[in-house]
Amino acid sequence: MEDKLTLMIPGPTPVPERVLQAMARHPIGHRSGAFSATLERVQQQLQWLHQTRNAILLLTGSGTAAMEAGIINTLSRGDRVLCGDNGKFGERWVKLARAYGLQVEVIQAPWGQPLDPADFAAALEADVDKTIRAVILTHSETSTGVLNDLQSIAAHVKAHGEALTIVDCVTSLGATAVPMDSWGLDVVASGSQKGYMMPPGLSFVSLSTRAWQAYERSDLPRFYLDLGRYRKAATAKSTPFTPAVNLVFALEAALTMLEREGLEAVFARHERHRAATQAGVKAMGLKLLAKEGHGSPAITAVIPGGDAERIRQHMKERFDILLAGGQDHLKGQIVRMGHLGFVCDRDVLTAVAALEAVLMELGEGHIKPGAGVAAAAAKLWP
Amino acid sequence: MEDKLTLMIPGPTPVPERVLQAMARHPIGHRSGAFSATLERVQQQLQWLHQTRNAILLLTGSGTAAMEAGIINTLSRGDRVLCGDNGKFGERWVKLARAYGLQVEVIQAPWGQPLDPADFAAALEADVDKTIRAVILTHSETSTGVLNDLQSIAAHVKAHGEALTIVDCVTSLGATAVPMDSWGLDVVASGSQKGYMMPPGLSFVSLSTRAWQAYERSDLPRFYLDLGRYRKAATAKSTPFTPAVNLVFALEAALTMLEREGLEAVFARHERHRAATQAGVKAMGLKLLAKEGHGSPAITAVIPGGDAERIRQHMKERFDILLAGGQDHLKGQIVRMGHLGFVCDRDVLTAVAALEAVLMELGEGHIKPGAGVAAAAAKLWP
Numbered sequence: 001m002e003d004k005l006t007l008m009i010p011g012p013t014p015v016p017e018r019v020l021q022a023m024a025r026h027p028i029g030h031r032s033g034a035f036s037a038t039l040e041r042v043q044q045q046l047q048w049l050h051q052t053r054n055a056i057l058l059l060t061g062s063g064t065a066a067m068e069a070g071i072i073n074t075l076s077r078g079d080r081v082l083c084g085d086n087g088k089f090g091e092r093w094v095k096l097a098r099a100y101g102l103q104v105e106v107i108q109a110p111w112g113q114p115l116d117p118a119d120f121a122a123a124l125e126a127d128v129d130k131t132i133r134a135v136i137l138t139h140s141e142t143s144t145g146v147l148n149d150l151q152s153i154a155a156h157v158k159a160h161g162e163a164l165t166i167v168d169c170v171t172s173l174g175a176t177a178v179p180m181d182s183w184g185l186d187v188v189a190s191g192s193q194k195g196y197m198m199p200p201g202l203s204f205v206s207l208s209t210r211a212w213q214a215y216e217r218s219d220l221p222r223f224y225l226d227l228g229r230y231r232k233a234a235t236a237k238s239t240p241f242t243p244a245v246n247l248v249f250a251l252e253a254a255l256t257m258l259e260r261e262g263l264e265a266v267f268a269r270h271e272r273h274r275a276a277t278q279a280g281v282k283a284m285g286l287k288l289l290a291k292e293g294h295g296s297p298a299i300t301a302v303i304p305g306g307d308a309e310r311i312r313q314h315m316k317e318r319f320d321i322l323l324a325g326g327q328d329h330l331k332g333q334i335v336r337m338g339h340l341g342f343v344c345d346r347d348v349l350t351a352v353a354a355l356e357a358v359l360m361e362l363g364e365g366h367i368k369p370g371a372g373v374a375a376a377a378a379k380l381w382p
Numbered sequence: 383m384e385d386k387l388t389l390m391i392p393g394p395t396p397v398p399e400r401v402l403q404a405m406a407r408h409p410i411g412h413r414s415g416a417f418s419a420t421l422e423r424v425q426q427q428l429q430w431l432h433q434t435r436n437a438i439l440l441l442t443g444s445g446t447a448a449m450e451a452g453i454i455n456t457l458s459r460g461d462r463v464l465c466g467d468n469g470k471f472g473e474r475w476v477k478l479a480r481a482y483g484l485q486v487e488v489i490q491a492p493w494g495q496p497l498d499p500a501d502f503a504a505a506l507e508a509d510v511d512k513t514i515r516a517v518i519l520t521h522s523e524t525s526t527g528v529l530n531d532l533q534s535i536a537a538h539v540k541a542h543g544e545a546l547t548i549v550d551c552v553t554s555l556g557a558t559a560v561p562m563d564s565w566g567l568d569v570v571a572s573g574s575q576k577g578y579m580m581p582p583g584l585s586f587v588s589l590s591t592r593a594w595q596a597y598e599r600s601d602l603p604r605f606y607l608d609l610g611r612y613r614k615a616a617t618a619k620s621t622p623f624t625p626a627v628n629l630v631f632a633l634e635a636a637l638t639m640l641e642r643e644g645l646e647a648v649f650a651r652h653e654r655h656r657a658a659t660q661a662g663v664k665a666m667g668l669k670l671l672a673k674e675g676h677g678s679p680a681i682t683a684v685i686p687g688g689d690a691e692r693i694r695q696h697m698k699e700r701f702d703i704l705l706a707g708g709q710d711h712l713k714g715q716i717v718r719m720g721h722l723g724f725v726c727d728r729d730v731l732t733a734v735a736a737l738e739a740v741l742m743e744l745g746e747g748h749i750k751p752g753a754g755v756a757a758a759a760a761k762l763w764p
Contacts, residue, residue, distance in 0.1 A: 024406035062623035201626030244583030
């Protein structure tokens with residue numbers, strides 16, 4: 001039905017009406033006092049979301065820009081880094097780090113499995129000369145719906161004493177706790193079209209004190225993504241280059257809604273939706289790609305057994321629900337259900353019910369009518 | 383008056399209501415057929431605006447990102463380049479080129495003067511070994527309101543035969559003709575919050591066939607701004623990273639309005655507003671910063687003689703018109719009146735009238751009441 005499509009993909013995520021309305025305000029001058037005041041408020045809200053006292057720098061760009069900024073502002077050509085890779089985004093950081101001439105050692109896990117913290121511990125403990133400069137990884141791997149054990153891996157990096165922890169939190173921030181300070185994370189990167197409940201176009205990166213010390217030594221060339229320029233401008237409540245003013249209006253509106261909901265409630269909501277989605281899918285006899293106990297609160301990747309693209313097509317055409325497909329070798333093998341951002345219990349129940357109806361129609365698997373919905377609903381009243 | 387402020391700064395510029403409304407639509411999936419169709423339409427419109435058959439690549443980022451992309455995708459470390467510098471943005475490209483290890487020779491003109499094409503001709507003709515790889519310059523210098531003679535400079539580069547012409551058209555594109563193909567421009571960069579009549583957050587870069595050949599040789603590190611990735615994605619009507627979907631909606635709405643107005647009419651409107659603004663300001667006895675005959679159709683920099691910041695403040699507080707101030711050493715010396723993008727004759731007449739009223743109130747200069755408005759109005763009926 002025209003204009004009825006609802007997004008259950010891992011980004012862009014649904015956006016509240018008031019966020020869209022905030023964005024539709026006429027732009028104001030980005031060097032004005034009014035805009036500085038907005039930046040100042042948003043800064044406090046971002047620190048609250050990151051659970052940190054570090055400044056959060058606001059970039060006009062995609063999440064990849066924030067992640068690239070985190071890497072090229074703290075490292076130097078030839079630096080030795082460990083890079084976790086258990087999905088499409090892990091792969092991306094390997095490519096990115098190599099594009100800048102870093103010496104990358106990849107710690108791998110199969111798609112669907114979490115990275116093993118013990119692998120990081122072993123590599124870091126073996127590094128008695130302390131030549132590893134950074135550990136780069138993805139918190140919530142969007143391509144597989146796996147949540148990596150960031151807290152444990154960061155603890156191993158802390159024990160190493162020299163390396164920085166650089167993390168892609170694009171689909172974890174706002175969906176699950178990312179306590180930057182207490183976990184000792186050095187670079188946290190994220191993007192606006194995920195847990196932030198707003199459209200794409202802004203990204204965010206925060207550096208710890210140690211990461212800023214590394215910035216002073218870093219020799220990689222950069223200009224638009226030179227975070228020193230953003231830090232300097234931020235002290236004057238400004239940005240070094242013209243920011244996406246209207247997206248900042250949207251950001252303020254969205255963060256205000258998240259604040260009102262409360263951090264713990266936001267995380268509990270995402271956890272509830274993960275549990276309900278997983279339970280519903282399993283009750284339909286389908287498999288999950290993510291290893292049991294390691295599913296992301298942001299996204300669930302489902303192995304339907306049959307033709308995943310046909311299921312996606314029916315979900316879209318019959319029920320106006322957009323799901324994501326598999327990437328690369330998983331294309332046609334999985335459907336990915338996003339449940340992050342502005343998603344309520346009704347949305348999750350609806351998605352499970354629609355998936356069940358589609359499977360029945362397609363005659364896929366051995367569906368007991370209502371089993372998926374019943375299992376999901378039970379998890380929504382925990 | 384609350385919410386009455388009108389922007390007469392050189393960006394963000396005023397945005398039509400229907401562009402704001404288009405932006406406020408709920409985002410759609412950026413990998414969907416519907417979004418591909420939008421990208422395809424927008425591509426044709428962008429080529430029309432650039433007067434080119436080259437693809438226009440769409441970046442989520444500020445104008446500086448597009449300019450940086452143009453430089454780092456076509457050049458290599460140590461490359462010899464000529465860089466025009468007659469204002470803040472010329473300066474920026476010198477800094478950017480040096481940040482990437484280019485060997486920069488600066489061709490300067492004082493702020494307010496245009497770059498002299500003869501200076502470029504002399505340097506290029508002297509380069510018998512053809513070691514100059516690129517000429518980098520700003521078309522409309524936003525800090526001074528000077529329009530550089532891009533056509534002549536590009537012709538000299540063409541005569542050289544080896545160097546590329548890399549141009550910042552951020553405040554010229556959409557305000558004056560930038561016929562990429564007929565002038566033989568190799569890299570054209572621009573940003574959304576100017577002649578495009580939309581909010582900031584998108585930028586655009588187009589490469590000629592020769593520039594793409596240079597891309598193959600270029601060795602500078604890049605990832606987010608690697609234009610090869612954008613070109614590859616564009617052939618599949620997509621983008622390599624999540625784009626600012628809602629800003630693309632706004633772009634389509636704005637370009638559709640410009641198409642309807644017609645390219646020649648758009649340029650004539652900006653030229654009329656330049657002439658009216660200049661005439662009005664001169665009739666008030668004020669000086670222009672830009673050398674006579676070299677004023678930009680996008681922006682007029684005025685030397686009021688008295689305290690420029692006080693004039694700006696009164697314009698804002700009494701008449702709800704935001705003007706820009708001077709940058710760097712010109713702070714407090716000039717006011718800059720933007721007249722690009724969604725600006726009509728009424729806006730220009732109003733700005734001149736308000737400036738006249740403010741000068742009378744402040745007792746600045748020897749204002750003959752009505753002289754400025756009369757002179758401006760005469761230019762609006764050419």
